[in-house]
Amino acid sequence: MRVFVTGANGWIGSALVPELLGAGHQVVGLARSDASAAAVEKMGAEVLRGDLDDLETLEAGARAADGVVHLAFGHDFDRMDAAIRTDAAAVGAMTAVLEGKAFIAASGTPFVAGRPATEQDEAVFGGPVAGRADIARAVLATAQRGVRASLVRLPRSVHGEGDAHGLITRLIDAGRQRGIAAYVGDGTARWPAVHVLDAAHLFRLALEQAPAGSVLHAVGDEGVAIRDVAEVAGRRLGLPVTSVAADELGFLGALLAIDQPASADRTRELFGWQPAHPGLLDDLEKGYYG
Secondary structure, X not given: OEEEEEOOOOOOHHHHHHHHHHOOOEEEEEEOOHHHHHHXXXXXXXXXXXXXXXXXXXXXXXXXXXXXXXXXXXXXXXXXXXXXXXXXHHHHHHHOOXXXXXXXXXXXXXXXXXXXXXXXXXXXXXXXXXXXXXXXHHHHHHHHHOOEEEEXXXXXXEEOOOOOOOHHHHHHHHHHHXXXXXXXXXXXXXXXXXXXXXXXXXXXXXXXXXXXXXXEEOOOEEEEEHHHHXXXXXXXXXXXXXXXXXXXXXXXXXXXXXXXXXXXXXXXXXXXXXXXXXXXXXXXXXXXXX
16 A cells, blocks of 8 residues: 555654555655654655645645555644644545545544543543544544544553653653652552554554544553552652642643543454553663653
8 A cells, every 4th residue: 555644753653654664555754844854764655745734735645645644743732722723624634535545543542430441432532632532533424425534542651662752751751850750649540551563553454454433442551550650760760759739740740640541452352453562661661761
């Protein structure tokens, strides 16, 4: 397949592009800067210059492809409304020309009180990212227009060597600045997690196999207690492990206070996907995060 990838030079994209190329696909990566273009070329992919605001370029990239994997998103929490509007327009432009072709979009696992979230639970986003739920529904709705659309929902941590901007990195950096390894409350709230290479493999499987309207969970660890994360980080960094109030960590603190495990049982059953790389705590023990 000829595959158009947005966010090709991002954290997951940098794992996905080699995964696709290794499986014999041709890859065209969207790149908005010279540095991004050079990185995409170095991986062995073609480059299409542009960004998510350039709807004509997105449409052209999608039209020339057999399938699209949409990973790019602006994660500036100070401008989240604008980022969501941009993403909605980008999704609309690409899916408009993809009848009979695949469109795989990244989303997030939901949380359900009292049990792990499953692929059958609808994602409900709150606060500044509430609009992402509308985008997820819009992606799945394109299946009614003949697009083989599906969502790959990602957990709170997509970890691995080189993770520089993920939520676990932010948590550890925030604690390091305070001289502590922090958790919120009693630390029993759990986050799902997945290794970046396992996530990339699932995106490829979705591109190749997922029926229209599918929702998949890229979850390796169903739920890792945040206190366990803090204890490993504290031991490796030589910092005391300390509980803090959620509001001391801003939006990250609010996320840390919510128990939000997620299951990938249905995804594994349907696609034979089995995570093969280290879990979150094992990766923390390797010292990738400081």
